[in-house]
Amino acid sequence: MSSLDQQRQSGMQSDASIKTVALVREFGELRAVDGIDLDIQPGEIYGFLGPNGAGKSTTVRMLCTLLAPTSGQAVIGGYDVATDPGAVRLRIGVALQEASLDPKQTGAELLRLQGLLYGLPKSVMKQRVAELAELIDLTDAMDRRISTYSGGMKRRLDLAAALVHNPDILFLDEPTTGLDPVSRVRVWDEVRRLNKDLGMTIFLTTQYLEEADLLADRVGIINHGKIVAEGTPTDLKRAVGADVIVVRVDGDASQVRSVVEAVDGVQSVEIHGNELVVNTDNGSATISPVAVALAGCEVAVRDLTLRTPTLDDVFLDLTGARIEADSADDDDDSTETSEKPSKKDKK
Amino acid sequence: MTITADNLAPLTRTDLRPRPAGLRRDIATVAGRALRAIPREMEAIIPPIFIALFFFLVNIATFDRLTGGLHYPSFSLATAVLLGVTGVTRAYAFVVDIQDGYFDRLLMTPIRRLAILLGQMCADLTVAGALAIPIIGVGFIAGVRFEAGPLGVVAFIAIAALWCLAYAGFAYAIALKTGNPAAVQSSFLMFFPFLFLTTSYVPQDELSGWLKTAAKFNPVTYILEGGRSLIFEGWQWGDLGKALLATVIVGAISMTMCFAAMNSRIKNG
Numbered sequence A: 001m002s003s004l005d006q007q008r009q010s011g012m013q014s015d016a017s018i019k020t021v022a023l024v025r026e027f028g029e030l031r032a033v034d035g036i037d038l039d040i041q042p043g044e045i046y047g048f049l050g051p052n053g054a055g056k057s058t059t060v061r062m063l064c065t066l067l068a069p070t071s072g073q074a075v076i077g078g079y080d081v082a083t084d085p086g087a088v089r090l091r092i093g094v095a096l097q098e099a100s101l102d103p104k105q106t107g108a109e110l111l112r113l114q115g116l117l118y119g120l121p122k123s124v125m126k127q128r129v130a131e132l133a134e135l136i137d138l139t140d141a142m143d144r145r146i147s148t149y150s151g152g153m154k155r156r157l158d159l160a161a162a163l164v165h166n167p168d169i170l171f172l173d174e175p176t177t178g179l180d181p182v183s184r185v186r187v188w189d190e191v192r193r194l195n196k197d198l199g200m201t202i203f204l205t206t207q208y209l210e211e212a213d214l215l216a217d218r219v220g221i222i223n224h225g226k227i228v229a230e231g232t233p234t235d236l237k238r239a240v241g242a243d244v245i246v247v248r249v250d251g252d253a254s255q256v257r258s259v260v261e262a263v264d265g266v267q268s269v270e271i272h273g274n275e276l277v278v279n280t281d282n283g284s285a286t287i288s289p290v291a292v293a294l295a296g297c298e299v300a301v302r303d304l305t306l307r308t309p310t311l312d313d314v315f316l317d318l319t320g321a322r323i324e325a326d327s328a329d330d331d332d333d334s335t336e337t338s339e340k341p342s343k344k345d346k347k
Numbered sequence B: 001m002t003i004t005a006d007n008l009a010p011l012t013r014t015d016l017r018p019r020p021a022g023l024r025r026d027i028a029t030v031a032g033r034a035l036r037a038i039p040r041e042m043e044a045i046i047p048p049i050f051i052a053l054f055f056f057l058v059n060i061a062t063f064d065r066l067t068g069g070l071h072y073p074s075f076s077l078a079t080a081v082l083l084g085v086t087g088v089t090r091a092y093a094f095v096v097d098i099q100d101g102y103f104d105r106l107l108m109t110p111i112r113r114l115a116i117l118l119g120q121m122c123a124d125l126t127v128a129g130a131l132a133i134p135i136i137g138v139g140f141i142a143g144v145r146f147e148a149g150p151l152g153v154v155a156f157i158a159i160a161a162l163w164c165l166a167y168a169g170f171a172y173a174i175a176l177k178t179g180n181p182a183a184v185q186s187s188f189l190m191f192f193p194f195l196f197l198t199t200s201y202v203p204q205d206e207l208s209g210w211l212k213t214a215a216k217f218n219p220v221t222y223i224l225e226g227g228r229s230l231i232f233e234g235w236q237w238g239d240l241g242k243a244l245l246a247t248v249i250v251g252a253i254s255m256t257m258c259f260a261a262m263n264s265r266i267k268n269g
Helices: A004-011 A058-063 A085-091 A105-116 A122-135 A151-163 A181-198 A209-215 A233-240 A255-259 A281-297 A311-319 B023-044 B046-063 B072-085 B091-100 B102-107 B113-141 B149-178 B179-191 B189-195 B209-217 B219-234 B237-268
Strands: A018-027 A030-039 A046-047 A071-075 A091-097 A167-173 A201-204 A216-225 A228-230 A243-249 A266-272 A274-278 A301-307
Touching: A004 A091, A004 A181, A004 B179, A018 A058, A030 A058, A030 A167, A030 A216, A030 A301, A030 B023, A046 A058, A046 A209, A058 A071, A058 A201, A085 A091, A091 A151, A105 A122, A105 A151, A105 B023, A122 A151, A122 B046, A151 A167, A151 A181, A151 B102, A167 A281, A181 A201, A201 A209, A209 A311, A216 A233, A216 A311, A228 A233, A228 A311, A233 A243, A233 A311, A233 B219, A243 A255, A243 A281, A255 A274, A255 A281, A255 A311, A274 A311, A281 A301, A311 B209, B023 B113, B046 B113, B072 B189, B091 B102, B091 B113, B091 B179, B102 B113, B113 B149, B113 B237, B149 B179, B149 B219, B149 B237, B179 B189, B189 B219, B219 B237
Parallel strands: A046 A201, A046 A216, A091 A167, A167 A201
Antiparallel strands: A018 A030, A018 A071, A216 A228, A243 A274, A243 A301, A266 A274
């Protein structure tokens, strides 16, 4: 038996809600997901963070039985997605990146149909639809055609459709992309409530750093199909440094890199366009020497900011690129990160 | 009516225990959804009826005097009904489901994959049967009478509906293969050679040369003859059997293509 087989056999016997070993998906020459290992425990909210095109949606489609893995193994709720997809489908609820709705049906019709397909008794259907309508605050709109709904309403209905059968595990693929801030907060509240009140395991993909930071118990950062870091948001940020000093200059920031790196207390410096991101253990003590060092250079400083690290800083530190969340409407394979030499490359 | 969950005990996990619904319930659920959509998509229903009736009336006016001894409305009714029901399919809506992601939502439920197609096809069968009725009604007004009696009318509608289903398999195959609405619409155009290279306008004996040979190998010829036999001769089991066989052969080909396309789409995600 190969080591991979042994690893699979032992690993797959865990009580994890979601467990993958060396999961791979290829599209011709492109390796969209490149050997992902996940171990997500029941009741956990797991944030899967990465830029567009990183492989988040492809991973979700494999875990939801929509796409067969090229190699590797994925077990959801104790059942293998490749060999027992029917059992997996009974245990999961899914809201994909684009709301998967039928605009010609009413909201109530859609939820009722969803319930029928999950084998729910007709006797409970009316009440279940009513419960879900209240949950997503769409009671007054349930008898309207979905084509008349706003984007936020469609997203909430899509979430309700994923919840009809009260799944153990909920997959949310970029649930707030394209939503206005108020709707976004409403979805966040709902995700928290589902996790807290019902103990639902939630796998959440997002390109919004704030979303992962606020909601997730643990975050996996994916880039080019590989998980580059995993841990609690606090631990990941702590790994970057206690504080971050951001310096924006007129012109090429790389000209002053060596000057800033030489300042006492500076742990590392990342360049991102005209921006220097300086990691340090003591920001308040380091910011003045950095300012003084820059004053002696010919490059003009536009602003100097001290803040605590974000998950974007973690991503930048690991990959040399920032997550471009402003291209939220692009599809999974269309947007690139802003590439710069990573810390690893520089070393 | 707005529904609320007030004053009701919350549902328990047992109430909401998901399970496979079973093939029959899956098919009924998908067919029910498709049929509910019909009144909301009348733009898909009106044109086939209009076209069928238009050609029915124009052909009667054109050929009635030229075909002395033959009651042309009776002869032409089968052509009109086939023209009306061929291409009546939910395959177009299927493409929209694929594009809107609703097809993915269905695939993530425990529904049997077979039921996704069979449910739509049950709806197609129902709609085709319903569409044939007004065309036959106009035929009655034009003086058409069925030698096979009222049950013959039912058999006539059944032949048309089964043909519609057999032909719809091609549209579903194209829908699943391409996910392209324009390609699905073009599937109806593929029917035109079948419709014209046959006995649509004159009896087989009046055809000559290559057209007569083409008609001999055209399955539509036997479906038309089966329908006409109910009008002109009563229960002619030989003609009806040939009509059924032609439908089964075309259906076997189209359904094989259709289910292969379905499997391919599911496999490739």
